[in-house]
Amino acid sequence: MDISLKDELLHLKGDIGARDIIEEREEDVSLLKVNTPSVLMDVNTREDLDKVKELIGRGVEN
Secondary structure, eight states: OOGGGHHHHHTOOTTOOSHHHHHHTGGGOOOOOOSOGGGGOOOOSHHHHHHHHHHHHHTOOO
16 A cells, blocks of 8 residues: 555554545556465454464465
8 A cells, every 4th residue: 555545544444444445546556466475465453464474474475
């Protein structure tokens, strides 16, 4: 996410995610091919973030 979306992202409540923000700015969205499944992991809680950090730190990608 671009830093210009920081305020909107910080004001999200609950398990809404950024889908609405992305859909509202569809013209600014670029699709990228990635070789790293961890970039697609859903992070909604501190525990989710810790899991992603652990997987990345171990070099595990899924």
